[in-house]
Amino acid sequence: MSAEPALEVTDLVVSYDGTTALDRVTLSVRRGQVLALLGPSGSGKSTLLHAVAGFLVPAAGTVRLGGTTVAGDGRPVPPERRDLAMVFQNYALWPHLTALDTVAYPARRSGAGRAHARTEALEILERLRIAGLAGRKPAELSGGEQQRVGLARALARRPSLYLFDEPTAHLDTHVRGVFLAELVARQRDTGAAAVYATHDAEEALGLADQVALLHEGRLLQTGTPQQVYDQPADLFAARLSGPASVITAPDHDGGELLVRPGWARLGGPLKGELRAVWFRGPHSDYLVAGPLGELLIREPGPPQHEIGARVGWSLLRSWPLP
Amino acid sequence: MPRGTPRLLPRLTALVVAFLAVLVVLPLCRLVLVVWQEGRADIAPMAGSDGLRTAVWHTVALAAAVTLAAVPIGVTMALVLRRSDLPGRPFWQVAVLVPVLVPDFVLGYSWTQAYARAGFTDTLLGLRWAGIQGPLGVWLVLVVNAAPLVYLVVAVGLAARTEPDLERAARVSGAGPATTLLTVTLRLALPGVAAAAVLVFVLTLGTFAIPQVLGAPAGFSTVTTRIYANLSLGGDPTSFIEAITLALLLVIVAAVCVAPADALLAPRLRAVRGADTQGIPALPGRRAVRRAEAFGLAGYLFLTVALPLTALVLSSVTRALGLPPTPGNWTLAHFREVLTPRTFQALGRSLGLAVVAATVLVLLGALVAVIERARSGRAAATLITLTLVLPGSTLAVGLLITYGRWLSGTLTLILLAYLAKLWAFAHRPIAGALDRLPPDEMHASRASGARALTAVRTVALRPLAPALLGAWLVCFLSALHEVTMSSLLYGPGTETFAVVVLNSQELGRIGPTAALSVVLSLLVTVPAVLLFLAVGRLRPRPSRPPEHLPLEVARVG
Numbered sequence: 001m002s003a004e005p006a007l008e009v010t011d012l013v014v015s016y017d018g019t020t021a022l023d024r025v026t027l028s029v030r031r032g033q034v035l036a037l038l039g040p041s042g043s044g045k046s047t048l049l050h051a052v053a054g055f056l057v058p059a060a061g062t063v064r065l066g067g068t069t070v071a072g073d074g075r076p077v078p079p080e081r082r083d084l085a086m087v088f089q090n091y092a093l094w095p096h097l098t099a100l101d102t103v104a105y106p107a108r109r110s111g112a113g114r115a116h117a118r119t120e121a122l123e124i125l126e127r128l129r130i131a132g133l134a135g136r137k138p139a140e141l142s143g144g145e146q147q148r149v150g151l152a153r154a155l156a157r158r159p160s161l162y163l164f165d166e167p168t169a170h171l172d173t174h175v176r177g178v179f180l181a182e183l184v185a186r187q188r189d190t191g192a193a194a195v196y197a198t199h200d201a202e203e204a205l206g207l208a209d210q211v212a213l214l215h216e217g218r219l220l221q222t223g224t225p226q227q228v229y230d231q232p233a234d235l236f237a238a239r240l241s242g243p244a245s246v247i248t249a250p251d252h253d254g255g256e257l258l259v260r261p262g263w264a265r266l267g268g269p270l271k272g273e274l275r276a277v278w279f280r281g282p283h284s285d286y287l288v289a290g291p292l293g294e295l296l297i298r299e300p301g302p303p304q305h306e307i308g309a310r311v312g313w314s315l316l317r318s319w320p321l322p
Numbered sequence: 323m324p325r326g327t328p329r330l331l332p333r334l335t336a337l338v339v340a341f342l343a344v345l346v347v348l349p350l351c352r353l354v355l356v357v358w359q360e361g362r363a364d365i366a367p368m369a370g371s372d373g374l375r376t377a378v379w380h381t382v383a384l385a386a387a388v389t390l391a392a393v394p395i396g397v398t399m400a401l402v403l404r405r406s407d408l409p410g411r412p413f414w415q416v417a418v419l420v421p422v423l424v425p426d427f428v429l430g431y432s433w434t435q436a437y438a439r440a441g442f443t444d445t446l447l448g449l450r451w452a453g454i455q456g457p458l459g460v461w462l463v464l465v466v467n468a469a470p471l472v473y474l475v476v477a478v479g480l481a482a483r484t485e486p487d488l489e490r491a492a493r494v495s496g497a498g499p500a501t502t503l504l505t506v507t508l509r510l511a512l513p514g515v516a517a518a519a520v521l522v523f524v525l526t527l528g529t530f531a532i533p534q535v536l537g538a539p540a541g542f543s544t545v546t547t548r549i550y551a552n553l554s555l556g557g558d559p560t561s562f563i564e565a566i567t568l569a570l571l572l573v574i575v576a577a578v579c580v581a582p583a584d585a586l587l588a589p590r591l592r593a594v595r596g597a598d599t600q601g602i603p604a605l606p607g608r609r610a611v612r613r614a615e616a617f618g619l620a621g622y623l624f625l626t627v628a629l630p631l632t633a634l635v636l637s638s639v640t641r642a643l644g645l646p647p648t649p650g651n652w653t654l655a656h657f658r659e660v661l662t663p664r665t666f667q668a669l670g671r672s673l674g675l676a677v678v679a680a681t682v683l684v685l686l687g688a689l690v691a692v693i694e695r696a697r698s699g700r701a702a703a704t705l706i707t708l709t710l711v712l713p714g715s716t717l718a719v720g721l722l723i724t725y726g727r728w729l730s731g732t733l734t735l736i737l738l739a740y741l742a743k744l745w746a747f748a749h750r751p752i753a754g755a756l757d758r759l760p761p762d763e764m765h766a767s768r769a770s771g772a773r774a775l776t777a778v779r780t781v782a783l784r785p786l787a788p789a790l791l792g793a794w795l796v797c798f799l800s801a802l803h804e805v806t807m808s809s810l811l812y813g814p815g816t817e818t819f820a821v822v823v824l825n826s827q828e829l830g831r832i833g834p835t836a837a838l839s840v841v842l843s844l845l846v847t848v849p850a851v852l853l854f855l856a857v858g859r860l861r862p863r864p865s866r867p868p869e870h871l872p873l874e875v876a877r878v879g
Contacts (some may be wrong), residue, residue, distance in 0.1 A: 078499070
């Protein structure tokens with residue numbers, strides 16, 4: 001085991017006919033770590049994953065995998081010789097192969113015989129509790145099942161780095177959580193590193209060791225989920241990483257404060273009027289308008305006040321925006 | 323989807339069935355009947371005759387050989403042209419279609435001008451190739467002519483079925499480029515490749531002009547050329563019966579060869595979903611490889627298309643056979659000689675026929691596309707798709723013996739033949755476009771307060787326009803190209819322009835024939851290019867699958 005990071009991207013630039021899709025992006029992922037790439041669609045998440053996988057050639061910068069330069073230094077290493085596996089947003093299952101043969105595919109490519117590759121594939125399917133689907137083709141599988149097969153195929157590659165390109169984007173909400181737990185558990189079992197692209201802040205904060213915020217091809221901020229949530233670099237980063245209200249600072253210095261929904265409480269010296277109330281199940285969200293601006297306050301339980309009610313509130317904490 | 327009023331649809335279906343009966347079913351029944359009644363005594367000895375057996379054997383062997391060669395070439399073209407980093411890609415995408423735009427017998431004739439004795443390479447370099455007039459030449463030109471067809475079918479299939487992520491998934495699973503091509507790309511393209519193979523095989527069975535121009539002079543006969551010889555040269559009843567028997571035999575051979583293939587393929591092909599026909603390369607390739615591919619494509623097109631067509635143009639302006647085609651020997655005499663009032667009349671007839679046929683065919687095609695959306699119309703639509711298998715010679719003979727009593731030698735009979743032969747060609751692109759029209763767009767229009775017809779006019783017509791125009795163009799061009807049926811059906815004063823060119827080729831008047839061929843090619847190419855551009859401009863938003871010029875563009879003969 002070397003101390004080299006599993007993935008190291010330095011000053012990466014990618015451009016598609018004239019437009020810059022990635023602009024000097026630098027980041028690294030240590031072994032066993034999960035890095036979430038959080039950004040809106042079109043921010044360059046997929047482009048970054050594609051550059052790491054070797055699907056496109058960067059205009060400048062380097063990509064290093066486990067200390068080996070795979071792009072940016074001489075001829076780029078083709079994807080099949082990079083030590084990584086990928087799970088795709090649209091599953092990318094081959095319509096002509098059964099689940100078993102799909103999962104056996106990576107082993108076959110690394111030289112295993114058909115029987116051996118299939119045995120191994122069946123083990124992986126069993127581990128994911130979908131061995132019963134081994135004989136089915138993608139058209140006969142639900143979205144969640146397809147993505148499990150996609151995950152099994154990636155696991156079969158036994159890579160040092162997993163690339164997850166919004167793997168839950170097309171899944172129904174109730175399948176999503178189960179699949180995500182499975183994915184993280186399996187990836188952690190292997191001890192490999194992972195890059196997880198998503199536009200869902202909750203997903204990113206919940207599963208990652210590090211979060212990188214992307215906007216229009218630029219890296220806005222990198223940090224632990226808590227750093228990114230509590231101390232966003234700017235308003236855009238704040239909005240990207242979760243619900244956020246911006247109010248004028250109460251101490252009259254004219255600055256702006258970021259307030260997350262849990263950072264304020266109903267009841268207190270500050271005055272406001274309830275503009276809207278949403279019952280969310282475990283908690284309720286209150287939109288409070290006052291002299292400092294509008295902010296969202298989250299309280300456990302069902303709604304306690306009517307819209308239009310005058311309420312008092314207090315600020316527990318805040319983060320000054322630059 | 324527009325459902326039509328409940329009473330309208332059965333009427334439209336009845337109309338389609340009536341047309342189908344007049345154009346196809348009756349003539350075919352009449353063929354069977356005539357062979358049964360009049361030919362019983364004559365058929366046994368005839369079926370044993372060497373000439374007939376040779377013709378059938380030649381036809382089947384030729385179709386198989388052309389399919390075997392054209393499919394790999396067309397698949398290679400599709401794979402190469404899929405690469406967006408291919409140098410000069412937009413140019414090549416159009417250039418590979420030239421053999422389809424130029425009438426096949428003009429292409430065949432241009433090869434003789436390029437490579438035969440006293441041809442272009444002979445005059446300039448002393449290189450000549452005697453085999454061009456014979457089976458080998460027929461085979462080569464048919465392959466060149468069929469390859470773009472395979473390319474079109476396979477390219478559409480590739481674009482619709484191979485999302486780039488499928489190939490990326492293979493690469494990232496450890497497969498190299500070659501393994502990915504074999505295990506994923508080609509595997510997914512297989513239904514398209516098989517469909518293209520069936521199409522080429524069937525069209526080659528019924529092909530007439532190239533065997534006639536390149537094979538007949540060397541004594542190489544096929545079923546179609548034998549029918550032509552029987553009807554136009556032999557005047558006796560025996561040759562007439564033989565022609566009818568051959569016509570029937572041809573369609574039986576086609577049906578026997580195609581039925582199993584079609585049964586296997588049809589369900590899979592129907593499931594093809596629309597997609598960006600451009601296809602996106604999954605991965606960047608090496609520039610040197612791309613350059614080599616472009617080079618190979620250029621070389622292929624130069625030898626098979628550019629050089630022959632150049633030779634054709636040069637021989638149309640060169641004073642006499644065997645003179646070097648240098649400006650000193652140039653003359654417009656051949657053009658002056660051939661552009662007589664009679665030629666212009668034929669030209670006018672051809673254009674008129676083509677315009678009328680194309681317009682009626684678009685209506686008929688749209689009609690079938692609409693009725694097949696209801697269960698009652700589906701059988702009729704299937705029958706029309708099956709007419710793709712009908713060789714032109716069979717249709718022409720059938721129409722001749724059914725309606726010849728009243729219509730022999732008239733333009734009406736030729737028009738009926740065009741309608742029967744091209745109906746499926748008009749139907750398929752329109753039906754395809756209708757299938758791809760998202761039903762929710764029509765639902766949204768109706769939910770916004772539009773009546774059925776208003777919804778069609780305001781919402782559906784615009785996205786369908788490229789398909790309608792494309793279908794019109796295909797029919798128009800095919801009608802202008804058509805010689806297989808026209809050469810059997812024309813009478814005094816009803817020659818189409820293509821027939822004039824073919825007859826001139828048979829008389830062996832090289833300069834004038836070349837001049838006529840050039841005129842015909844221009845006649846076909848200019849409207850084709852103009853309409854192609856129009857179709858391109860009408861293409862709605864980029865997200866919608868572009869209407870590729872429908873598959874079976876030209877080889878109707």
